[in-house]
Amino acid sequence: MNILFVADPLESFKIYKDTTFVMMRELQSRGHQIWACEPADIRWSRGERVRGGARHIHLTGQPDTWFEVRATETRDLRDFDVVLMRKDPPFDAEYFYSTHLLSQAEREGARVLNKPAALRDHPEKLAIMEFPDLIGPTLVTRQAADIRQFHAEHGDIILKPLDGMGGMGIFRVGRDGLNLGSIIETLNQNGAVSVMVQRFLPEIAEGDKRVLIIGGQPVPYCLARIPQGGEVRGNLAAGGKGVARPLSARDREIAEHLGPILIERGLLLVGVDVIGDCVTEINVTSPTCFQEIHDQTGCNVPALYADAVEAWVASHPKVF
The missing domain is CATH 3.40.50.20 (Rossmann fold)
Structure with a gap:
């Protein structure tokens, strides 16, 4: 080809x-x-x-x-x-x-x-809202009052822009609410920009897991991106340490639920981010972590992907 x-x-x-x-x-x-x-x-x-x-x-x-x-x-x-x-x-x-x-x-x-069309329809942070049973408490809003109410309810929260990548622009605010007003102003720009707010998941200490789904099927290993030092972010771009692990029962349950839905929409490769038992993002633009998983486990993720591409092309003849 x-x-x-x-x-x-x-x-x-x-x-x-x-x-x-x-x-x-x-x-x-x-x-x-x-x-x-x-x-x-x-x-x-x-x-x-x-x-x-x-x-x-x-x-x-x-x-x-x-x-x-x-x-x-x-x-x-x-x-x-x-x-x-x-x-x-x-x-x-x-x-x-x-x-x-x-x-x-x-x-x-x-x-x-x-x-x-699937790339347009699945913004990587907003896409999780379609699956409420798989995520923790989450709010998307432009309103500062909504964010303050969410903080009052959940105490320890994460705020992030909808268009961020690599951990960019992520803030944690504890129960004392220190700097919450300043962070809201920075992120939502006086109500002009939508913000995602999530309850803080302490399981982040064990890693923000990248679960890959290829051709609707889960790759048997994930990459846990573990925050280092005083960081709250596990993203590799933010200094997180990548450790490959077998999928947990919950990881597999999530992937097996999402896989058939997303492949039907034309998403051959998806990277689902999981903290603890909760999905935090569904990455569809250019999911990564193939090399880290392959190098640490021997699981040939590039071969799984190539198999899926070949199979998809064979099953979708060109129509001119």
Whole structure:
């Protein structure tokens, strides 16, 4: 197959931990041809199909010059066997517009994973609200009074922006309410911006677990991201330590409940964040942690993903 990755600049990849890199490596090892472009390389002109200026690359196996470019072409996206959307957050206006271009490419016959409409319909923090039985007490609001009432009820709370990533902008406020007013002002900007507020889960000390669901099925190991020092955040980008573990019974229950629902919506790869017994986020844009789980357990997550991509393509013939 000719496989197009829509991703961040290849030159920015940290290949010792990058999930998109190991996806490419696994798919190339199976004989597939790897192409790459950035969202900025995709265009739609009147009377034309959605096109992308893409580089045909070959992974060299060398750590410094890890890829070489074999060709550069502008092609209709539908000419690729599958398009894998792997652009990292933030999910800003440009990301949103990219999903619309990819949806048009689908209408022209392209096969895109994760499906663009599903990416738009599942903002990674808000998506959990559809599943109240899987989450802890959670509120989304612009109103400072609502946040204060939630704090009065639950005492120890977490506040975070809906568009944050990597632990950015997360605050904890204890029962004393210290700095609550200032934090509300910072996050909701005088009522202009929505904020997510959740009851603090003390199980974070044991790790914020990334549970991967591929093709509707749970990967048997998760990555527990454990806060270090005085941090409340377990995100690897915020200095958390990643420890791979077998899924607990509750982790598996959550994944087996969500998996069939999300794959039916075109979400082939999902990263569910779990603290204790509660889901805190459903990541759909570019879930990570493949390398950490593989390195620590031997579970070949990239192979599971490649299997799922091949199976999905085989079961979804192109329609022009």
